[in-house]
Amino acid sequence: MTEIRNFSIIAHIDHGKSTLADRLMQATHAVSDREARQQLLDSMDLERERGITIKASAVTVHHRHDGEDFMLNFIDTPGHVDFSYEVSRSLKACEGAILVVDAAQGVEAQTVVNAYLAIEQNLEIIPVLNKIDLPTARPDEIAMEIEQVLGLPAEDCIEVSAKTGQGIDALLAAICTKFPPPRDPLTDKARALIFDAIYDDYRGVVVYVRVFDGRLKVGDKIRMMGLDRTFNVTELGKHTPKPTKVDALGAGETGYLIAAIKMLGDIRVGDTITIDADPALEPLEGYEPPHQMVFCDFYPATDTAGKGADFEELRRAMEKLRLNDSSFTYQAVHSEALGFGFRCGFLGLLHMDIIQERLEREGGVHIIQTAPTVSYEVDVRGKGGKIKTIEVHNPADLPDAGVIEAFKEPVCKVEIMTPKKHIGDLMKLCMDRRGTFKNQMYVSDTRDMLTFEIPLAEIIYDFYDKLKGITAGYGTMDYDITHYRKDNLVKIDILINGEPVHALAVIIHRDRAQQRGRHLLMRLRKQIPRHNFEIPLQAAIGGKIIARETIKGFRKDVTAKCYGGDVTRKRKLLEKQKKGKSRMKSVGSVQIPQEAFMAVLEQE
């Protein structure tokens, strides 16, 4: 009888999760020493460059401990909370989690957020202090940090160096002895949880499953219980780490499944698979589908020669990427300023950055990205006074102020790990961003953890950069969206020459509206070239003007000297001047350059 252990490794970026996974596989002889040098679990270029694991995948290895045979299933997780839904769904397939902390860096904000996720799922946690070979390692102090912050006893920490292999045997022993085996089957009907899926150009969708009850066999006609669709299993297998076919997956096991599924949209992660002919009565407890919280627009970039990059090219790149990542959404939009593009929804900021980079890198398209906005909930009074909640992530879609009953925004719990000397400045930063101080926790003699509640809209611009600046790079943060909160939010309309320009409207807290309005107009005044006439710029809430600026009219626009006989030079100047204008957007009779639309989106 083989014992099974299903577990994940969770860590802050750069704390050595992937190296540790490789080392574990090497120690169990799943990979050669040479292969171990590659970080096997991370397959995308981008992941390697950024040191982030984006897509989870599962690897199975065998290990003997105390004369017993163990099948170890590593379920890889992404290291950033933007992907917390991926972390949680990976954790759903596990009984245990290895929490990796860099013995020199200590507990970071992400470590905390990820550890909380594991604790919420009732997983057994093995704390691991990695990089103990470093001269700067402080294992004893960091173990105390773990005890302080996470309540895991310091003496339970296993000291390892994924780099040298020190402590790996002890860790493997702990995995076998401390992590519980899979629970006993509750039914003989097959039930398997889909915890991940990837799109493969040759094989279609590859589904990662954890079987909880019963068995799945090649040739089975399976049913997705949530989506109520059926497929025929053509292949089952495990990554060892090379893909290895198996005939069946039994209760407690993890592996992959191929069933001629064409698109990621055909399945839903979190769904339960059962056998069509002999179905289970109840699905397994699934998890919430990911919710897009951050939105921005992507437009094909226009180059200086005025050649428009192709909208269709961008669409193709989006479609292709969507096959690989079903957690971002897009829909075609048209902007007055930037033409045709897509409004995209992301799980968070990092997710947005990664999608943009992948579109540019893999799709070969250049993108203009507008500033991100968050997803608001607006209670609208409908016919007969009935209240309806709608989701709004574009100021232009906001209903009339008269019918708005409540305007709610997403609020995050933000954990910040910082050297103590920067606490004052960080407090000020968070307060400036409408934050509410929640907690301050002692981590060590030099560091504290601060907890705030801050509206998501306040952290999506440059909060992270500011935090890094204040703490000289030593501070880390992570956030988790916890709830929607009603607040005094308003839409600022921008009027140019008396006409409202939708692409320039913003949603903001009323207390900051005046300041923001003034700032917007100042930016616009710098960006819009002078015209033959005076252009009033106004910021308004409802019908009320809260700020104004004026672009003075051009009153003189003539070259004194027509350069003797050098007509060519003069002509080219005028043609260039006019070409510049063709890249501008006309609002009424005012020409607004593309840059103006971008610049106003920047923070003060």
Add this chain to the structure above:
Amino acid sequence: MPVPDRPVRRLYIHVPFCSHKCHYCDFYSIVDTLDRQRAFTDRLIEELTALAPWSAGGSLCSVFVGGGTPTLLRTELWGELLAAIDRLFDLSTIRAGLGEFTVECNPESATEELFQTLVAGGVDRLSVGAQSFNSRHLHTLERRHDPVNVARALTLARQCGIKRTSIDLIYAVPGQTVDDWAADLGEALSLGVGHVSCYNLTYEPNTAMTKRLGRGDFDPIDEQTEIDMHTLAVATLGGAGLRRYEVSNFARPGQESDHNLGYWRQEQWLAAGPSASAHVAGHRWKNVPRLGDYLKIDDGGFAAIIDHEPPDAPRLLRERVMTGLRLTEGIEASPILEEVRTLGDAAAALSMERLAGVYVARGLMRAGDRWALTDGGFLLADGIAAEFMALIPEST
């Protein structure tokens, strides 16, 4: 090289020498320390020899020698140059007083001997670079002449028989007031010239003046003062009988620069000397700008050229609109619209007419078939011209 279908009757010659590079100037010039005047004159005569056949069968109606500072050329070399021009080209129209032969002159370099040589060679018009009569403003411009020498040069020129005179003035010099400018204009009128060019100081890229501006050495004149100065020039000179005929040029009736009008009316002209621009049979090109290259490269007598633009109907039309709108006489609309339609774009012609309608209240006047800018319109000439030009379809 293009072959004109009719003789070219205008000639521009560029003399690149200067005693000093003025800080606002971006014309090609060098401070000649190697004495390359002899070599230049020989090469120039060679080039003129090569160009002359294009003028054969027609007498020249205008010659303009600009620079640089043409009057820095030694008198004996002037003698040789003028003799060569007389030998190579037909100057009968000019000698009969029906054409125009202009030389640009620095007030410091005027001598009786030089002027007599010029007159003997057919020169009948002198354009003196006065720029200002205020020493302080001349200093700002890095002009190193004594203002009294302007009057001296003009008197001397007239005594030697040069009938037509013009002076150049620059306004909106940093530190200049409207009163200072009024004084300059008064001084200019007192000299009895029949022609005045008033140029708003322009900060050209890569000039010392522009660098100084960038460094914050001085504040530029504000826009309103520039407009006031511009308006003052139109009123003062107009009141004295010097009518504006181009954005920056004023003349008593009949004293307009015929040579410059030729440029602006898109006529043909030959060009000789480094950096000189020519327009022949729809082609435009420029001679190599550097004196060293000009002396070295000899393409069967012709100079090496750069920036050649072959004939292109839409381009020529855009240029016609651009330079034409800078003239008080404006442009003749129907032939231009007809040509736009011939280019296969009736919609563009319609748009141009519509645009003209839009601008009627904003600086354009329509008198019969002519579209011309008003005084107010001249202040916005670049933007207006650019809009019309943009409507002319590109060649396919």
